Structure formats: structure tokens, C-alpha cells
Amino acid sequence: MNGPGPGSGPPNGVVLDTDGVLLDSAVVHAAAWKVAFDACLDRLAPGIGTQPPFDADAEYRRLVDGRSRYDGAAAFLTARGLHLPAGEPHDAPGCGTVWGVAAHKEQAFVDLLRTEGVTAFADARPALAALHTAGVPCAAVSASKHARALIRAAGLAGLLAVIVDGEDAARLGLAGKPDPALFLRAAVLLGSRPRETAVVEDALAGVEAARRGGFGLVVGVDRTPLRRTAHLLREQGADLVVPDLTTLVRSVWGERG
Template sequence: MSGRPRSFPPPRGVVLDTDGVLLDSAAVHAAAWKSAFDVCLAELARDGEGWVPFDADAEYRRFVDGRSRHDGAEAFLTARGIRLPPGEPGDPPGCGTVWAVAARKEAAFREALAAEPVTAFEDAAPALAALRSRRVPCAAVSASRHARALISAAGLDKVLAAVVDGEAAARLGLAGKPDPALFLHAAGLLGIRPGDAAVVEDALAGVRAARRGGFGLVVGLDRSPDRHAAGLLYGAGADLVAPDLSTLVRTVWGERG
């Protein structure tokens, strides 16, 4: 693990993204987005020809990962030069409005969850427990409204001090990433100033949000086998890029004898 030199003590608290950091769910989200976008791209293309499928790696990271469903759909469609009316949050799945596209993704994601439950990464619970033993409280954040239930189903709620998910964001009017509102609220729940806390993110929008929020340490997590996202995470503002949470805990907080 490498990164920019650090000259401050280990953070007193940690705010972690959920999908791709704690839960092995980012690929499920990406596949659901691809299902939704590809249908709409084909439908919106003239005569159904000449359209380019959604890239579930590069375009997912750049436009969708870490954002709310509406914001992710809007960002990708805008990047492809497609302007749809916003519609309403209750729009049924379809391709006529941004909310309809978002609803199509939600339907695909729910179908995937019904077929196979999401699990936590093997290092998640041990790393959170290690931080807890060091009296470093942790909070999980997510733009997804499913996050709290999935975190609980994976048993991680027992080693987390707080969870801020999409339901909480909607209820409290918290802006989505790359706005730092989710992270700042989570740090507040931990009772820790942003400058004394770390954020751990796998999404570019999340890294940018943490940097804008003034967090003392911004960690990019790149779980890809070839670490191909590391450069992008550094470019977005990460101080360090780690391959997993266990490595991060050992490097920043030290071994425990």
C-alpha cells in the first residue's frame, strides 16, 4: 500500500462506504445498471441500431458508483447525450424519464437479491472488530436504501457504531456524493471532527466527497485483482490506496500484540 506522506496521528474514527468496501455488492449494482441502461439505450437509439452498451466497469465507476439511483442515471445519460425529463420518484420502470430508468435498475437489483443474497467481504468483520478493539468507532454510509438491511443480514451491524443509508439521506435531506453530506453526518454521529476521521471508499465520487469534506485521511479501496482502479482513486484525491481493509488497519493503526 502506498500514498502521500502522512504527518498526523491515526484517525480517531472511520467512515466506510458500504458497497464494494464492506459488502460484495458493487458488482450486483453494476450488473443491474447495465441491465437497465442497455435496454434503454437500445430503445432510445434510432431504429435500435448504432448504440454502445453500458460499460459495467469504466462507466459504472465514472458516472454511477457511489451516487443515488436518480443522480447516477442522470449522470450517465447526460454523458451519453441523452436528455430525459426528470419524472417523479414514483415512476414505474421504463425509459421515458430519469426516475423511470432508475426504477428499472431498482427492479433489476431486487431481482438479483432474490436470486442470490449479498455477502460481506471476508476481511470486513475482522477489520471492523480490530478497529473496535482499538477504540476507533466506525460508521457505514451508502446511497442505497437497501444498505441497512444488507449490513444487518451480513452481521456487520454488531461492529458498527452507526449506519447512514439512502433512507436516512432522504429523510434528512442529505445531498448525495460527491457532496460530503453523508460522510459529515456519519462523522457527527460518531462524535468526531472530519479532520480527525478517515473515509474509506471504492467509488471516485466518494473519494471526491471525502476530500471536499475535509477528512483527515481519505483512503481508496481497490479490490480489483490487477489494481487497475488505483490511479483513478489517487486522481480523485485519495491519500492512500489499499487492497483490502485488513491491510489498511495494519498499516495505519499498527499491529496488535
């Protein structure tokens, strides 16, 4: 831990990632990225076998998960040796610029939301309710501009003291993960110092951001079968890795969960 150490008591506040921790939305984001990336791979690297399709599991977790749309698009394209001009934030969906690829992902995500929707994980509400009852304020953080609306639709907004999303990041000029700016903003709004605050993340970039931000407890959530990402989360800097939020609450705050 970065915090005061054993005997100092559990964290005074909790900052939770939204996609993959509170909401079962990571799979929708990954599917939207696959639509955008595969279309551009076909166009930018024509020819059978030139570029394998986007891996919506491994590459999503390693390059895209937790990052802003632009940063995720740039990271993937760079990893594949594809170099595009940055373009402008209002570029139309396409494959000519990084912003265009990001816009294509946004378009695909909105389309998928209409057909599939997003729900909260079963453990999210009871865990947040337990922390709320215990007087531990919670914040939800996301690089997505859709996060606030999705949290409300999932019925979790009333259990959160703070929501910081992509709209806030754009308005305030906050850098995306692995920069800790979003987490630090949430801690300020919670009135909790970073060293007295826990960050809960499922993304490697998010764990790195929490570590860089000096947060007292960095928690990784591994919901995968057989805990396939637990070792990666620990290697990135997680102090604790749990399979769900109920386990986290019981492990850190006792039997309140």
C-alpha cells in the same frame, strides 16, 4: 492529508462506504444498472451500433458508482447524449424519465438480490473487529436504501457504531456523492470531527466527496486485479490506496488488524 499531519496519531473514527468496501455488492448494482440502461438504450437510440451497451466496469465506476440512483441515471444518460425529463420520485420503471430509469434499476436490483444475494468481503469483519477492540468507532455509509438490511444480513451491524443509508438521506434531505453530506452526517453521529476522521471508499465520487468534506485521511480501496483503479483513486484525491481493509488497519493503526 487534510488533517493535522504527521505525528498527530491515527484517525479517531472511520467512515466506510458500504458497496465495494464492506459488502461485495457493487457487482450486483452494476448488473442491475446494465439491465436498466441497456433496455433504455435499445428504446431511446434504436438501430444497430447507435449506442454501445452499458459498460458495467468502466462506465459503472466513472458515472454511477457511489451515486444515488437518480444521480447515477442522470450522469449516464447525459454522458450518452440522451436527455429525458426528470419526472417524479414515484415514477414507474421505464425509459420515459430519469426517475423511471432509476426505478427500473431498483426493480432489477431487488430481483438480483433474490437470486444472488450479497455477502461481506472476507476482510471486512476482522478489520472492523480490530478497530472495535482498539476503541475506534466505525460508520457505514451508502446511497442505497437497502444498505442497512444488507449490513445486518451480512452480520456486520454489531461492529458498526453508525449506519447512514439512502433512507436517512431521503428523510434528512442529504445530497448524494460527490457531495460530502452523507459522510459529514456519519462523522457527526460518531462524534468525530472530519479532520480527525478517515473515509474509506472504492468509488471515485466517494473519494471526491471525502476530499470536499475536509476529512483527515481519504483512503481508496482497489480490489480489482492488478490494482487497475489505484491511479484513478489517487488522482481523485486519495491519500492512501490499499487492496483490502486488513492492509488499511495495519498501515494506519499498527498490527491491530
